[in-house]
Amino acid sequence: MADSSVPYAIEFENLTKVYDMGEEKVHALRGVTLNIRKGEFWAIMGSSGSGKSTLLQVLGCLDRPTSGIYRLNGQNVSQLDDNRLSDIRLAHIGFVFQSFNLIPQLTVEENIALPLFYQGVSESLCRERAAHFAKIVGLEERLFHRPSQLSGGQQQRAAIARALVTDPVVVLADEPTGNLDTATSIEIMQLFRKMHQRGKTIVMVTHEPDIAAWTEHRIVMRDGLIHEMS
Numbered sequence: 195m196a197d198s199s200v201p202y203a204i205e206f207e208n209l210t211k212v213y214d215m216g217e218e219k220v221h222a223l224r225g226v227t228l229n230i231r232k233g234e235f236w237a238i239m240g241s242s243g244s245g246k247s248t249l250l251q252v253l254g255c256l257d258r259p260t261s262g263i264y265r266l267n268g269q270n271v272s273q274l275d276d277n278r279l280s281d282i283r284l285a286h287i288g289f290v291f292q293s294f295n296l297i298p299q300l301t302v303e304e305n306i307a308l309p310l311f312y313q314g315v316s317e318s319l320c321r322e323r324a325a326h327f328a329k330i331v332g333l334e335e336r337l338f339h340r341p342s343q344l345s346g347g348q349q350q351r352a353a354i355a356r357a358l359v360t361d362p363v364v365v366l367a368d369e370p371t372g373n374l375d376t377a378t379s380i381e382i383m384q385l386f387r388k389m390h391q392r393g394k395t396i397v398m399v400t401h402e403p404d405i406a407a408w409t410e411h412r413i414v415m416r417d418g419l420i421h422e423m424s
Contacts, residue, residue, distance in 0.1 A: 200268035203364050203395040204230040204253065209262035211248050211418075222248040223259065224418035230411075232363075235390040236397045237406035240415030249415065250399050254287055254366050255279040267363045284312055288357030288365040292372035294349040296341040296356075302328060303337040306355045313360065327355035331385060347378035354385060358394070365389070367398040371405055383408040 211223040223245050230236055240246040251257040252264060255271055258279075264272045271282055288309075289295075296305045306327055307320035315323075328334050331351040341349055350370060357365050367386070371379035387408060390396055398409060406412050414422040 201231055202229050202265070203232045203234075203267060204228070204397070205263070205265040207263040209249075209252065209259045209264060211245075211252065211257070212260045221418055223252070225262070226418075226420060228413070228420065230364075230395065230397065232395050233390070233393045234395060235386070235408075235410040237409040237412045238397065238399045238415065239401060239403075239406055239412060240421075241401075244415035244421075245418040246399055246415040248418075250366065250368060250397075253364075253397060254289065255282045284309060285360065286363040288360065288362040290350070290353050290357050290365065290367040290370045292369040294341070294346075294353045294373075296349055296352055298341055301338050301340055302333055302344070302352050305341070305352055306359055308356060309360045323359050324355070327359050328352075330358070331355045345378075346374050347381055350374065350378075350382050351385065354382075354389070358389065364395045364397060367396065369400055370398060371400070371402070379405065 206226050206228045209223055209226040210221070213220040213222060226249065238246045238249060248257070252259050255266070259272055262272065263270055266282065266286060271279065274282065297308070300308070303321065303324045307324040310320045310323060325334065325337060328337055331354055333348060333351050333355065336344060336348060341352070344352065371382055374382060383405060386396060386398070400406050412424050413420050
């Protein structure tokens, strides 16, 4: 849960990431500095190999930077071990993926409540919060359906509810409209905007300018650096 005394959700200071590929070193990030205030809505753009995917991996505590500092909600998470990074992801980050990543065997209610289950929240509270967030995304009548019984847009709505259910510091969306048609993409972006208007911090990776246009701020990555910012 967010610490209201900290103004920034995300702070990067001279972040680098170098991958050892045998005898070659790949510099995926070359010194990225960025501050994102709580409640802001950002898009990260860039071509393949620009560094945007690596930046998202670090942002989501799925990887550590080679050097530099990453603070999430004021906490330096740059060099935490795997167990601590896992705890940080579960407590502070909500993920929305292009392919939805719902568990086929679980109902909508169970999929939404899954992060709470892993946090050890009681079954009754899991059900209560799942129902609350299902209603927010317009799935209150689909709680006991399984993903195969939902449209692509409904599956993504369930994924957004799952990302929000723990009240994370930041929601990370990786090409969230990539598998959706134009009309459904607009519906999903309207939902993201609604979440943003309610004060949620959202960072979205996209290669589509019309999708990025829904956000408040945009950065374009090139060769491991922030090439443009608006």
